[in-house]
Amino acid sequence: MYSLTDTENLLLSSDEEEDVQLTPAEVIEMMEGAWINEKFAPEILPHRSEIVDCLLAQVTSMEENIQGLDSSDFKKSIHQLEVDRLRFLVSSYLRTRLEKIECYSTHILKEEAERSRRGEESYLSEQESVFARNFSQGLEFYFDKLLNFYPGLPTESWSSRIIEPNLHSFIFVKSKTDVEGVIIDDGTDGDDLADFRAGTPILISYNSVSGLVKKGDVNLI
Amino acid sequence: MYGEKGFALIKELSRCKETLPPYNTDLVNAVSNEIKQLLEQIKDAQSTSDNESALVTAGSKISTITIAHAGIKRNLRCLLSYHYNRIKCLRTMRWEFGSILPADIKVNLSAEEIEWFSKYSQMLASYMRSIGDEGVNLAIDMKPPKALYIEVRCLVDYGRFELTDGSVLLLKKDSRHYLPRSECEELIRQGVFQHIV
C-alpha cells in the first residue's frame, strides 16, 4: 500500500538536464508554498507545473491503490482524506491562477510577449497560455461586437485601458534567511532600506519584495 | 447633461450585487444613440470651423468639440463598464451554478452574453481537460476537506443517488444521511444537501 511515509523518492522533472529527486513530503511542501504565494501575490507568479504534474501523478497512483482496499477498512478513509486534501491543494492553486489570468488577461499576455522577446521563461504554463489567449480573444470579440454600432468610433479609449494588478498592495512575508538591504518601494523617491531576519514576519509593499518572492528567497504568509 | 443614461446603467448594476438584472437593451441603445449624436455634432462643428475664416468662432468651437468629446468618452466608459461587470458576474455564475444556468437567470441575459458564457464554459472545460494526464475538474474541491464523514439533510426530493462504491440511496426531502464528505460536496454546493454540524 502506497503511503506518504514511504521513503521512495519522486522524480521532479524540470528544464534542467538532471531530474531532481524529492521525497513526496518535499513535493507537498513545495506545492503548499507555491499555493500560498500565489494566493497572496497581487500579480501572477511563475508557474510551477512540474510540481503540479508530479503531485497529480502521485494522487492518481494513490487513488488506484485505495480502490484495492476494503470499504470497511479504516485506512481507506484516511488515505481518501489525504488524497482529497492534495486534490484541493492543486485545484485551489490552479483556480487562483485562472482568476488572475482572467482578471488581467491583456496585461499578462503583454508581459508574456515581452518575456518571450527577452528570452526569459514564461510565467504561464502552456495550457494556461492557450486559455489566456482564448479568454482574451473572447472578450475582444464581445466588445468589438458591442462597439460596432458606429464604424469609426474612437475606441482607443478602451483598448488602451488595460487592467493591471496593484503591485503596491501590502503583503506579509517571512524570509527564509537573513536578507540585507531590501529597498522599500513605497512609490516615493525615498531609498529606505530594510533588513530581513530569517523567520520574522514583515508587512511590506509587494513591489519591494517581488523579485525575492519569485526567486524563492522569501515566502508570503 | 450628457452621460445621464450611461450613468443610469451603472446605477442599475450598483444596486444588485449578487445577481444580474435583465439586460437593459433600451438604455444601452439610448446610450449608443447619444454617442452617435455627439459624433455627428463634432463632425458639424469641425466642418463649420473649416468653412468660416473667423478665428474667434473657430477657436470657441474647440470648446464645443471638447465637451462633446468628453460626453462620448463618458458614455463609452459607462457602456463598457456595464458590459464588463455583467460578464464578470456571469463568470462567477459559471463557477457557482455550473455550466448550465437556471432558466430564470438565463432570461435576464442578452444573446451575446449567452454566447460568451457558452464559449467561456468551453475554454474552461478544454483547459481542465489538458491538466495532468487525465484532466482535473477544478469546479469541485472548493473547500479544504476537514472530516471524513459528514451528516447531511436532504432539502428536496432528489430521488435515487448512486455512491462511488455502487450502493444506491433514496434521497427524500428531510431525510438525514451520514456520508463520506467527498460524495456530498457537489450536492451541497447545488443546494440539494444541507451540511449539519
Next chain:
Amino acid sequence: MALHPSYAPNFYSIEDILATQERIPCKFLGNVPDMGHLNPSTLEKDLAAGTVLELPVWLVQELSLGRHSIVATELPKIYKESYREILKADACAVDLHKFNLYFYELGKHIKHFDRKGDVHDILLHTFKTRFRQIMDLADHSVSDPTVQERLETLEARLFSDAYDARTKLNAWLVESGAILEAANMVVNHKKRKRMNLDIIM
C-alpha cells in the same frame, strides 16, 4: 471567489464611475457655442463666458486638460477651510456620509485642482483618524448602527470586510469543522425564487 485583490479602482470600476458623477462648482472662461443647454437656467443656444455651474467631475477633468483650460474650478465646500477645520478638530465625530457619499474618492480627483495640497493632507488625516474607529467597530460582535450610518462608502466597505473577517475568524476559533455551504449565488437565487412565488400566490 478566492481572489481578493486590494482596492484599486480601474477604468471599469463602478465605484469610480459613481464617484466621478459628483458635481463641483466651476466658471466658464469663454463662450461655448451650442452648449447653452448645459445651463438649466437659460434658454440661450450658447453658453456665455462667466457662467457658473455645478458640473460632474468627469466633465471638469476633461475641460481642465492642457494649458488652455475652459473652466476655472472651485473647491466644493466640504473640502474648504471651514470644513477642514471641523475634520481636524475631531474627525471621528463627523458624519462623513453627510459630507459626501464618496468623500475620499471625490477628494482624490479634486486634489488635482488644489495647488496648495490642503485637500491631500485632510484626506490623509481624516482617513488615518477614522480608520482606528472602523477597526474597533468591526471587532465588536454587536455593531452600533448609528456609527455605521456616519461612514462614507469606502469606510463602509472596509468595515464590512473587516466585520466578515472577524466573524469568520471567530467561527474558526470556536469550531474547526468547516461547514460546507451551497454556493452564495445558489442560496440567494433560491431565496428570490421563493419570494417571487410568495408574491404570485
